[in-house]
Amino acid sequence: MKHLKSALKIILVGVIFYFLFRNLLANWNEFEKMGPHFNFLHAALAFLAVMAAWVMSAWCWGRVLNAFGHQVPYRDVFIIYFKANLGKYLPGKIWQIVGSAYFAADKGIPEGVSITTSLIGQAYSVLSGISLFAASLLSGLISFGDDLSLMSRWSAVPVLIILLLVAIRPDLGQPLMNWAMKLIKRQQVRIRLPIARAVELFFLYLICWFIFGFGLWLFSNALTPVEIQLYIPMTAILAAAVAIGFLALFAPGGLGVREGVIALFLASVPGFPAPLPAAVAVGYRIIMTIAELIAFGLTWVIKWI
Secondary structure, three states: OHHHHHHHHHHHHHHHHHHHHHHHHHHHHHHHOOOOOOOHHHHHHHHHHHHHHHHHHHHHHHHHHHHOOOOOOHHHHHHHHHHHHHHHHOOOOOHHHHHHHHHHHOOOOOHHHHHHHHHHHHHHHHHHHHHHHHHHHHHOOOOOOHHHHHHHHHHHHHHHHHHHHHHHOHHHHHHHHHHHHHHOOOOOOOOOOOHHHHHHHHHHHHHHHHHHHHHHHHHHHHHOOOOHHHHHHHHHHHHHHHHHHHHOOOOHHHOOHHHHHHHHHHHOOOOOOOOOHHHHHHHHHHHHHHHHHHHHHHHHHHHOO
């Protein structure tokens, strides 16, 4: 049985890397087309920002674990988070959560806790991201033309209210989470978070988006100068694109969906260089994927330190 488990782990890792590298190779031609004027310093800074955002994302999940009464050293949180993280590139949306439960069990974290906290972490990531996008629409930082902008502003109001309500009362999403758990034949989850802790988690995940968004802005500057005033709209667009990609059940890791949404929305942002949205979306995906691979590799290094 032990040898079978080892073989299955090797096969699973192999499948994950197949999908990852297939995506990288498919997009690399676009990366090469960016030309001789590509600013590698800005690209390197973008990579560092993305790495910082991933590191904080793992820390945020550690805070969720802490909220459920589990004090887990960051070293272990990092290992669990980034070993499981690549599971999102497998078809289906459950492998990252299943992987998290599997690796967390090695650290003595019960399956119910690891699954619940993983779901809550992803929920806060999506909630904070879409809230940022809705707030940007409402404030006029993002617009899609006069008529559409007016309609989108009004529609953003109830959406933002609902999102913020769920953010401070995550137990409202418990029936949906339990329905998902029933589908994958896992135990039901119980969500009990004080409002103060819920607000803390919402803002921590929001900070993650601002760091990821800074990486997107820096990477755009690797191609051509982009005004700093576009930083917040770009961050909001990135957050919405990642959230939509996460919710797209047919797209492992949001592949294709995220890039399409980023390119579509960036093209509508006044002042954003017209020829670049697609190149920025694809190039930033490559940067993020490389960062994820490096973080995954670091889990093996940290494990033996």
